[in-house]
Amino acid sequence: MTRDVKTCTEDDTIEGLMGRMTTGKFRHMPVVEQEKLIGIVSIGDVVKNRVEEIEHEAEALRDYIRQ
Secondary structure (H helix, E strand, C coil): CCCCCCCECCCCCHHHHHHHHHHHCCCEEEEEECCEEEEEEEHHHHHHHHHHHHHHHHHHHHHHHHC
16 A cells, blocks of 8 residues: 555556556556546456557458558
């Protein structure tokens, strides 16, 4: 636990969250909107989303090459 809690918003990018969570060694980050807690994101959520993005990009490249 930390006294200096870092938060994010729904507008933060996956890359930004991944960097902040890795640098700060956070496994979870509160998501806030207008100073109210609206959720919690985990590093697992962030990594899963990034892996899905990479898989989609790889498939698009494979489709491009096949043409």
